[in-house]
Amino acid sequence: MRTVLAGTASLLLALGLATASHAGSRVEQILGRYENANRWRDHVMVVAHRGGGLEAGKSRYPENSIASIRGVIASGAEMVEIDIRRSKDGELIVMHDSWLDRTTNCKGEVIARTMDELRRCRLVVEGTGAVTGETVPTLREMLAVTKGRILVNLDNKLETADLADMVALARAMGMEEQVVVKANLWSAERLASVKETMSRVGNGFQFMPIIADDAVRDAGFIAAAGRAFSARAVEMITWRGDADKMTETGGPLFSARVRAASIRDNWHIWVDTHAIVNKPGGFLSGGRGDELAVAAGFPNEVFGFWAERGATMIQTDEPRAAIDWLAANGYRVPYADADESVAAATGDAPAPTN
Structure with a gap:
């Protein structure tokens, strides 16, 4: 299924040489x-989009909720993506939209409410409309649930400078290595600006460039962006318009030169298969998204397609379905004591307080 690199990784695993993941938590x-x-080119890591709450056709959990995070941990996914905003009184909170209307039983702008006021709002399961007992969580509460259990990708809905406060919070909680922050990069000027901002944050945290093929097609720039931040992953967006056909190649970000750069500098190629509201299926992945994989029943044309084109990280609204298919088709390497460690991960995290 994979290239020679994948066979080499498998051989190392068989010989017991690739032992980094065979010890520890x-x-x-x-x-x-x-x-x-x-x-680990023969292992595809799975990232749960919006806290994993949109799983099972948006009917399993409220998005960006404590319940959804617990579910993601139990699924065996490696990372969870959550969206960060601020309350009126400056608290870092987890909420995708700038308005409360879609995801809670409240209405109005998020920034117009204090944290105490947000506590009175209850999160809603989008697919069923069910109002839950969960309130809008703070970033601190989310990090407490994930500590020692799963990596966390912060989708910053604020300014780039606000990443400093997010990293500071993670650092204060002793989990900056678990937290991945990111920003869109499209030019040398933008790269330099973000680099200068992040240099003030200090060391010890993970930064990931986001590259979209409507603005960047140069493998040299992608390589430079990865090296500038010592990135361990680069998020690739393959845009698809309403009239565009499904990609047959993955587009310019999945070229041989980009793959060579990822190998040379030892970073993961990350692809987004999750949906975007009011956009065509696979809007971020050249038409090869979760709708095709799960709703239409063609996972090989999505998860298999991207894995064969070098993606070793997939961000999806359907983490369980992705993990099951990838594992069944040879794209996942089991973790040591995985069942025991995942089960232990879900039982003792604190619930949010009202």
Whole structure:
């Protein structure tokens, strides 16, 4: 299924040489794979979009909720993506939209409410409309649930400078290595600006460039972006318009030159198969998204397609379905004591307070 590199990684595993993930806690094992992409080209890591709440056709959990995070941990996914905003009084909170209307039983702008006021809002399961007992969580509460259990990708809905406060919070909680922050990069000027901002944050955290093929097609720039931040992954967006056909190649970001750069500098190629509201299916992945994989029943044309084109990280709204298919088709390498560590991960995390 894979190239010679994949066979080499499998051989190393068989010989017991690639031992980074065969000791330590669950999150230490995940970090071993995240930080050593070239050792794990035969393993596709799964990232749960919006806290994993849109799973099962948006009917399983409220998005960006404590319940959804617990579900993601139990599924065996390596990373969870959550969206960060601020309350009126400056608290870092987890919420995708700038308005409360879609995801809670409240209405109005998020920034117009204090944290105490947001506590009175209840999260809603989008697919069923069910109002739950969960309130809008803070970033601190989310990090407490994930600590030692899973990596966390922060989708910053604020300014780039606000990443400093997010990293500071993770650092204060002793989990900056678990947290991946990111920003869109499209030019040398933008790269330099973000680099200068992040240099003030200090060391010890993970930064990931986001590259979209409507603005960047040069493998040299992608390589430079990865090196500038010592990135362990680069998020690739393959745009698809309403009238565009489904990609047959993966587009310019999945060229041989980009793949060579990822191998040379030891970083993961990350693809987004999750949906975007009011956009065509596979909008971020050249038409090869979750709708095709799960709703239409063609997972090989999505998860298999991207894995064969070098993606070793897939962000999806359907983490369980992705993990099951990838594992069944030889794209996942089991973790040591995975069942035991995942089960232990879901039982003792604190619930949010009202």
